[in-house]
Amino acid sequence: MQPPAAPDHPPSAEPAPAPPGVKLRLANVSKVFRNNEQTIEALAPVSLEIREGEFVVLFGPSGCGKSTLLNLIAGFDAPTTGEITLEGRRVRRPGNDRLMMFQEHALFPWLNVLDNVTYGLRWLPNFRFHPLRRRRRAMELLKLVRLDEFAHASIHELSGGMKQRAALARALAPDPKLLLIDEPFPALDALVRAKLYGELQDILVRTRKTIVSVTHDSREAACLGDRVVVFTKRPGRIKAEIKVDMPRPRDINAAAVTAYAAQIAAQLEEEPRENDDGKRD
Amino acid sequence: MRTTTEKGTKRYVAGFYLLLLGGWQTLFSLQLIPDYLFPSPLQVGERLWELGRDGLLWPSVSATLMRMTIGFSAAAGLGLVVGVVMGMNHVLNQCLRSLFLGLQTLPTAAWVPISLLLFGLSDRGIYFVIVMSSVAAVAIATSDGILHIPPLHLRAARTLGTPGYAMPLRVILPAALPGIVTGVKLGWTLGWHGAVSAELIKSSVGLGYLLYMGRELNDVAQVLGIMMLTILFGLLLDRFLFGQIERRIRTRWGLTSQS
Ligand SMILES: Nc1ncnc2c1ncn2[C@@H]1O[C@H](COP(=O)(O)OP(=O)(O)OP(=O)(O)O)[C@@H](O)[C@H]1O
Ligand SMILES: [Mg+2]
Numbered sequence: 001m002q003p004p005a006a007p008d009h010p011p012s013a014e015p016a017p018a019p020p021g022v023k024l025r026l027a028n029v030s031k032v033f034r035n036n037e038q039t040i041e042a043l044a045p046v047s048l049e050i051r052e053g054e055f056v057v058l059f060g061p062s063g064c065g066k067s068t069l070l071n072l073i074a075g076f077d078a079p080t081t082g083e084i085t086l087e088g089r090r091v092r093r094p095g096n097d098r099l100m101m102f103q104e105h106a107l108f109p110w111l112n113v114l115d116n117v118t119y120g121l122r123w124l125p126n127f128r129f130h131p132l133r134r135r136r137r138a139m140e141l142l143k144l145v146r147l148d149e150f151a152h153a154s155i156h157e158l159s160g161g162m163k164q165r166a167a168l169a170r171a172l173a174p175d176p177k178l179l180l181i182d183e184p185f186p187a188l189d190a191l192v193r194a195k196l197y198g199e200l201q202d203i204l205v206r207t208r209k210t211i212v213s214v215t216h217d218s219r220e221a222a223c224l225g226d227r228v229v230v231f232t233k234r235p236g237r238i239k240a241e242i243k244v245d246m247p248r249p250r251d252i253n254a255a256a257v258t259a260y261a262a263q264i265a266a267q268l269e270e271e272p273r274e275n276d277d278g279k280r281d
Numbered sequence: 282m283r284t285t286t287e288k289g290t291k292r293y294v295a296g297f298y299l300l301l302l303g304g305w306q307t308l309f310s311l312q313l314i315p316d317y318l319f320p321s322p323l324q325v326g327e328r329l330w331e332l333g334r335d336g337l338l339w340p341s342v343s344a345t346l347m348r349m350t351i352g353f354s355a356a357a358g359l360g361l362v363v364g365v366v367m368g369m370n371h372v373l374n375q376c377l378r379s380l381f382l383g384l385q386t387l388p389t390a391a392w393v394p395i396s397l398l399l400f401g402l403s404d405r406g407i408y409f410v411i412v413m414s415s416v417a418a419v420a421i422a423t424s425d426g427i428l429h430i431p432p433l434h435l436r437a438a439r440t441l442g443t444p445g446y447a448m449p450l451r452v453i454l455p456a457a458l459p460g461i462v463t464g465v466k467l468g469w470t471l472g473w474h475g476a477v478s479a480e481l482i483k484s485s486v487g488l489g490y491l492l493y494m495g496r497e498l499n500d501v502a503q504v505l506g507i508m509m510l511t512i513l514f515g516l517l518l519d520r521f522l523f524g525q526i527e528r529r530i531r532t533r534w535g536l537t538s539q540s
Contacts, residue, residue, distance in 0.1 A: 096442030106437040109534045110455035120441035156535045
């Protein structure tokens with residue numbers, strides 16, 4: 001089968017002045033980890049602009065620094081060089097304007113489903129002293145992910161897929177400017193995943209969130225992304241960007257998704273095998 | 282190993298205790314030891330019933346439980362606060378942990394003489410022994426619980442915008458709860474040891490006091506009876522109160538395989 005012709009999009013190299021509509025801007029962001037004797041260059045300088053409402057997928061081999069980059073954007077860690085700005089403001093620490101969804105669900109077991117979703121609202125000025133308003137907002141989100149019947153269930157009573165949906169509701173509740181997703185649904189079986197991809201897109205179309213997500217599954221990247229940014233091996237640098245031009249919602253098993261996935265995966269295979277001079281992965 | 286049903290296991294346990302009582306009674310019937318040194322289970326039961334009838338038993342049971350409630354509440358509160366501070370400050374943790382581990386090697390009864398010197402024969406001395414017996418266990422378990430919080434929970438709390446001042450109560454304490462209840466359970470047992478030890482010497486009411494009286498009166502039946510009651514109450518609270526809470530928390534936190 002012939003892969004659909006994707007518009008050629010050269011990797012962005014040097015930072016240009018931000019055009020309007022740019023939500024998140026990475027300018028020469030790199031990360032070097034220094035232990036006692038070892039220094040690990042996890043991420044080579046990366047420049048990237050993400051527009052309002054865009055779903056960008058970071059795709060690359062294991063250990064290329066995808067999670068590292070997401071952590072920098074979330075503010076858990078400071079970049080070694082470069083600058084990250086969200087709506088022109090420099091990112092310095094974690095905050096609920098850039099909510100992160102983790103590989104595991106990370107729901108709080110001491111709270112029930114509803115209280116998990118209201119938790120993040122507590123710290124917003126609009127909701128600070130309005131428990132009823134928090135509750136109403138949380139119930140809206142739980143309806144959106146179809147968990148309203150489980151509002152008062154404990155976390156351990158939910159299935160894996162339900163936990164991920166609850167985590168999504170919790171992350172969407174404070175209406176973050178940016179949603180960061182590290183490997184959306186890794187520990188789920190294929191059927192549940194396929195269903196969740198459909199739901200996730202459905203929700204995203206409705207909420208128009210700006211999203212940066214990480215994956216090493218090319219099919220997932222093709223299914224979810226408006227734009228897929230392909231990284232090289234460690235130290236990760238941007239190798240290519242692929243625009244995925246398909247209407248949503250996309251079925252993960254559709255032929256067009258398969259074609260895009262092949263195109264994305266091909267970017268990795270073209271990579272020449274370098275000498276890894278004994279660096280551990 | 283073959284798994285037995287919950288009900289079947291309970292039956293075996295009940296049978297074991299019946300066998301134990303039967304063995305005791307048989308040993309008594311053989312008359313190998315004179316009966317003023319080795320009473321039968323029936324005599325022990327009878328003695329306890331007499332104590333109850335004469336109004337000596339219940340005031341002592343309630344006095345010991347009351348002292349434990351007060352003393353252990355203080356110990357748990359103190360241990361919790363110290364444990365949280367330890368869990369959040371590495372240097373303090375290293376210092377206090379070694380101190381507490383050292384103190385924990387001390388038998389709880391060893392706190393009685395110093396409490397006598399400091400507080401005389403007052404109830405405050407008993408509280409002192411309870412607190413000193415159990416506070417270290419609670420503090421260490423709390424700090425361990427905090428140090429073993431999954432980093433994921435802390436990161437989730439931060440990305441959700443939790444301000445620093447709200448972290449201890451909203452996140453750190455609840456996340457550390459499984460470790461904390463284990464410490465509280467252990468602390469309760471140690472405090473119970475301490476309370477009864479202290480009452481042996483410096484009280485006019487309480488389970489320890491009744492033990493002491495039994496010895497003074499050469500009443501082996503009373504001594505054995507009170508020992509059994511002490512075990513019973515210790516077990517009841519440990520197993521059925523704290524054990525129940527612990528199990529529920531571990532299930533909810535997803536720390537047990539079976540629900
Ligand atoms: N805190 C740290 N200290 C030292 N090295 C680190 C640290 N975090 C990550 N690294 C290193 O940085 C590199 C990139 O790690 P990262 O977790 O970002 O990879 P990844 O692309 O997310 O991989 P995967 O797809 O397997 O999750 C790895 O080689 C890793 O060993
Ligand atoms: Mg990763």
